[in-house]
Amino acid sequence: xxxxxxxxxxxxxxxxxxxxxxxxxxxxxxxxxxxxxxxxxxxxxxxxxxxxxxxxxxxxxxxxxxxxxxxxxxxxxxxxxxxxxxxxxxxxxxxxxxxxxxxxxxxxxxxxxxxxxxx
Numbered sequence: 225x226x227x228x229x230x231x232x233x234x235x236x237x238x239x240x241x242x243x244x245x246x247x248x249x250x251x252x253x254x255x256x257x258x259x260x261x262x263x264x265x266x267x268x269x270x271x272x273x274x275x276x277x278x279x280x281x282x283x284x285x286x287x288x289x290x291x292x293x294x295x296x297x298x299x300x301x302x303x304x305x306x307x308x309x310x311x312x313x314x315x316x317x318x319x320x321x322x323x324x325x326x327x328x329x330x331x332x333x334x335x336x337x338x339x340x341x342x343x
Contacts, residue, residue, distance in 0.1 A: 298323035
């Protein structure tokens, strides 16, 4: 039988606690995440001011949130691989490179969205 503590609001609060721990860990240990949070804090007010309508504002802010999401996933991949071992392995390198490529694509996406919205 399932644990009754893992239902309803209690489950949501526990999930929120784990999420908050993830944000704190990323901010503490990942310089790129810190930089992207700073960009977000500056860019969200700009998007709200510069966007002509709700769709433009949502695209501008959403592109930056997507970048943070991808950065979190990339950091999780890197942490899991580093936990497994420090020796070089082709598959570990490939996974880290793919995570990095995803961050690059998310960055290009954000730049393109902002460029198109502001041009």
